[in-house]
Amino acid sequence: MQPMRVLITGPPACGKTTVIEQLCAHFKLHHVKIKDVIDDAISQMVNDFRCYCVLYIQLFNFNSYDSGVINSVLLKL
Numbered sequence: 001m002q003p004m005r006v007l008i009t010g011p012p013a014c015g016k017t018t019v020i021e022q023l024c025a026h027f028k029l030h031h032v033k034i035k036d037v038i039d040d041a042i043s044q045m046v047n048d049f050r051c052y053c054v055l056y057i058q059l060f061n062f063n064s065y066d067s068g069v070i071n072s073v074l075l076k077l
Helices: 016-027 034-059 064-075
Strands: none
Touching: none
């Protein structure tokens, strides 16, 4: 089967996603939502950054004040 490319345009809430989901179900294709892909990538980057910061704190033996400041910043991410 040749790759299928479909572009559906229209105003918000007119059923574009519904049509695409039905097409994917009919042709047994995966429906990839780019917003979900981007959100997952951002979440992974934030988690990686948190792990890096924790490792950095441990490696360089920050005092408790510095660690507290860094942790409070990390919690805001």
